[in-house]
Amino acid sequence: MRRLLVLLVGGAAALMACSSKSSSSGDDAGTPTGKDQATVEQGKTSVVSRECVKCHGQNMAGAVQPIVYPATGTPDPNIELYPPNLTPDANGIMSWTDDQLALAIRSGVDETGLELCPQMKHFSTMNDYETYSIIKYLRSLPPVNQKILRSVCPPLKTKQEQQAGK
Numbered sequence: 001m002r003r004l005l006v007l008l009v010g011g012a013a014a015l016m017a018c019s020s021k022s023s024s025s026g027d028d029a030g031t032p033t034g035k036d037q038a039t040v041e042q043g044k045t046s047v048v049s050r051e052c053v054k055c056h057g058q059n060m061a062g063a064v065q066p067i068v069y070p071a072t073g074t075p076d077p078n079i080e081l082y083p084p085n086l087t088p089d090a091n092g093i094m095s096w097t098d099d100q101l102a103l104a105i106r107s108g109v110d111e112t113g114l115e116l117c118p119q120m121k122h123f124s125t126m127n128d129y130e131t132y133s134i135i136k137y138l139r140s141l142p143p144v145n146q147k148i149l150r151s152v153c154p155p156l157k158t159k160q161e162q163q164a165g166k
């Protein structure tokens with residue numbers, strides 16, 4: 001009886017260890033989903049597969065010329081999109097926290113809580129693993145000292161604000 005109890009207790013402990021492990025390592029297929037599993041390598045893959053590089057540039061240092069928007073059809077004359085510098089420079093993401101960056105990527109809100117131009121699409125279903133992998137990758141990049149002009153997407157961001165150097 002005593003032995004059985006030991007076995008039972010041991011089994012329960014093993015089960016608990018097992019279930020806590022599987023919750024941090026993601027779904028049944030073993031795909032990582034957690035922040036703590038983020039890797040620079042995954043981030044590097046994601047900025048290409050998610051097409052961040054198409055707008056923010058291969059080096060993620062932003063666009064000095066506005067990008068053509070929309071990519072096909074007639075460009076909207078009221079919209080001027082300058083994808084910002086996302087390298088760890090003073091002109092880039094140096095002052096942003098990881099969580100602020102995650103919010104920008106997934107919810108389109110900047111580090112001050114203001115909405116970003118909606119043309120920067122919201123990656124709302126991106127899991128923590130991928131989001132924080134991208135952030136880790138951005139922080140691993142060589143800083144590029146390049147100032148990017150503010151975007152214009154009225155009524156959210158106006159030409160006047162851009163001209164005022166905001």
Ligand code: HEC
Nearest residue numbers: 050051052055081082083084104105116117119120134151
């Ligand atoms: C269609 C082009 C486009 C794509 C694709 C795109 N972005 Fe952006 N992104 C922008 C533009 C334009 C802004 C600036 C919006 C604004 O100023 O309101 C922006 C802003 C940001 C910001 C806020 C930075 C700041 O200084 O304000 C972050 C962070 C960001 N993008 C990350 C990403 C990541 C990561 C991806 C890929 C998962 C991505 N973007 C894909 C165009 C794009």
